[in-house]
Amino acid sequence: MAPRNCALCKVSRAILKRPKTGQQICKECFFHVFETEVHNTITEANLFKLGDRVAIGASGGKDSTVLAYVMKTLNERYSYGLNLFLLSIDEGITGYRDDSLETVKRNQEQYKMPLKILSYDELYGWTMDAIVAQIGTKNNCTFCGVFRRQALDRGAVMLEVDHIVTGHNADDIAETVLMNIMRGDIARLGRCTSICTQGEDTIKRSKPFKYAYEKEIVMYAYFKKLDYFSTECIYSPEAYRGHARVFLKDLEAARPSTIIDIIHSGEAFEVKEEVKAVQKAQQTCRRCGYMSSNDLCKACTLLEGLERGAAAIAVTDKARRKLVTMEGGTIDTMRTIPYFQLPSHKAGVNSSGLASSSS
Amino acid sequence: MSQSTLSIKVEFGGGLELLFSNQRSHKVSLPSHVPTAPPDANTTSEQGKKESGRPADITYLMYWMRDNLLKEREELFIENGTVRPGILVLVNDTDWELEGEGEYVLQDGDEIVFISTLHGG
Numbered sequence: 001m002a003p004r005n006c007a008l009c010k011v012s013r014a015i016l017k018r019p020k021t022g023q024q025i026c027k028e029c030f031f032h033v034f035e036t037e038v039h040n041t042i043t044e045a046n047l048f049k050l051g052d053r054v055a056i057g058a059s060g061g062k063d064s065t066v067l068a069y070v071m072k073t074l075n076e077r078y079s080y081g082l083n084l085f086l087l088s089i090d091e092g093i094t095g096y097r098d099d100s101l102e103t104v105k106r107n108q109e110q111y112k113m114p115l116k117i118l119s120y121d122e123l124y125g126w127t128m129d130a131i132v133a134q135i136g137t138k139n140n141c142t143f144c145g146v147f148r149r150q151a152l153d154r155g156a157v158m159l160e161v162d163h164i165v166t167g168h169n170a171d172d173i174a175e176t177v178l179m180n181i182m183r184g185d186i187a188r189l190g191r192c193t194s195i196c197t198q199g200e201d202t203i204k205r206s207k208p209f210k211y212a213y214e215k216e217i218v219m220y221a222y223f224k225k226l227d228y229f230s231t232e233c234i235y236s237p238e239a240y241r242g243h244a245r246v247f248l249k250d251l252e253a254a255r256p257s258t259i260i261d262i263i264h265s266g267e268a269f270e271v272k273e274e275v276k277a278v279q280k281a282q283q284t285c286r287r288c289g290y291m292s293s294n295d296l297c298k299a300c301t302l303l304e305g306l307e308r309g310a311a312a313i314a315v316t317d318k319a320r321r322k323l324v325t326m327e328g329g330t331i332d333t334m335r336t337i338p339y340f341q342l343p344s345h346k347a348g349v350n351s352s353g354l355a356s357s358s359s
Numbered sequence: 360m361s362q363s364t365l366s367i368k369v370e371f372g373g374g375l376e377l378l379f380s381n382q383r384s385h386k387v388s389l390p391s392h393v394p395t396a397p398p399d400a401n402t403t404s405e406q407g408k409k410e411s412g413r414p415a416d417i418t419y420l421m422y423w424m425r426d427n428l429l430k431e432r433e434e435l436f437i438e439n440g441t442v443r444p445g446i447l448v449l450v451n452d453t454d455w456e457l458e459g460e461g462e463y464v465l466q467d468g469d470e471i472v473f474i475s476t477l478h479g480g
Binding site for chain 2: 062223231246250253
């Protein structure tokens with residue numbers, strides 16, 4: 001087939017068909033529009049202010065690697081004046097996370113950003129390998145998700161940052177919209193498309209890649225020859241999300257704008273006040289001080305279950321209530337999580353509820 | 360009848376190499392035209408739809424790779440006669456969507472890259 005010229009510069013040969021627009025563009029124009037769109041997302045949502053300390057949640061995977069590179073590029077190009085850090089969580093999964101952390105360590109050198117690695121072992125006294133050895137591979141993603149969320153916040157406090165950015169992309173968000181619809185989780189459906197989530201007692205989190213297609217992120221990494229790690233977690237990945245993902249990819253193959261259309265649908269939903277009210281009021285965990293909708297936060301409950309050697313019963317709410325009513329306090333020898341305290345200047349920020357997306 | 364062959368460089372990324380002996384780069388030689396007798400019975404039904412004897416295209420390369428390189432889980436590579444959704448393909452560093460996708464006719468020395476986007480971020 002005859003080579004076509006770029007739809008934007010009309011000069012260079014097109015190398016990519018944009019899934020969002022169908023435009024055929026050249027490499028240089030692709031870099032430019034990809035970066036500029038992320039910049040527009042950032043400025044339209046007023047994500048940062050001059051001097052902010054921002055941690056990039058870095059797994060060594062494609063999304064966070066591209067995010068680190070683009071954040072560094074935009075910070076320099078547009079003088080955001082941000083202090084950027086890499087924050088990685090080591091779940092303690094041999095053959096998976098230990099390899100991907102090597103990638104993050106190389107990124108630290110390549111991008112000249114300070115790196116903080118916080119491990120589950122250090123924070124909870126349990127690696128995922130040890131958790132899986134005890135509970136098997138059925139509910140392990142629940143543990144990992146709850147522990148990671150809290151570990152990121154705690155790592156951010158250690159780095160004294162104002163803000164965590166994560167590599168969640170448009171495909172991830174569309175997937176979460178679909179999952180929330182399919183699970184009937186309307187309260188989360190109302191919140192899952194927000195670019196920025198901030199609870200009273202948590203550090204601000206946002207998703208600069210909210211409108212960036214996975215295809216473009218991977219193409220960007222390929223053409224920029226970025227160093228990233230791609231292996232599936234060795235413990236069974238979240239099955240339901242997997243189905244949503246395959247379904248979404250099939251839809252995208254038939255109509256590429258599907259992903260952005262689903263996000264727009266998610267944004268347009270208006271959740272009734274009475275549905276929102278179902279959400280429990282936030283309090284702080286009596287044991288570790290982390291924000292929680294119960295007396296004990298999920299991480300403390302799960303950890304207590306592990307420590308009691310009865311993790312399986314700690315997963316359901318019913319079992320949680322039973323555990324709390326039956327056993328008032330902690331066992332003397334039980335490991336607990338260090339007390340969580342935000343830096344004082346964080347007090348009094350607006351509440352907009354818990355974040356809901358995870359990947 | 361002597362069949363000329365094409366020399367093609369195949370690269371994998373994004374975890375797809377795990378299906379192909381965990382080797383990222385392969386140099387392969389394949390017939391420049393789809394053979395009249397398919398290599399095995401499995402290929403007959405899928406390739407039967409397209410006439411044999413046509414110049415080798417990417418679709419043929421994919422089936423050739425399935426029969427000669429793929430080590431496990433075919434369904435993670437090929438689905439409904441094309442790559443599984445979520446796999447990106449580049450022809451000499453150009454998105455295959457600009458090159459006719461599976462119908463792109465291979466040229467000697469082409470470099471074809473397959474990248475999975477389905478692995479964690």
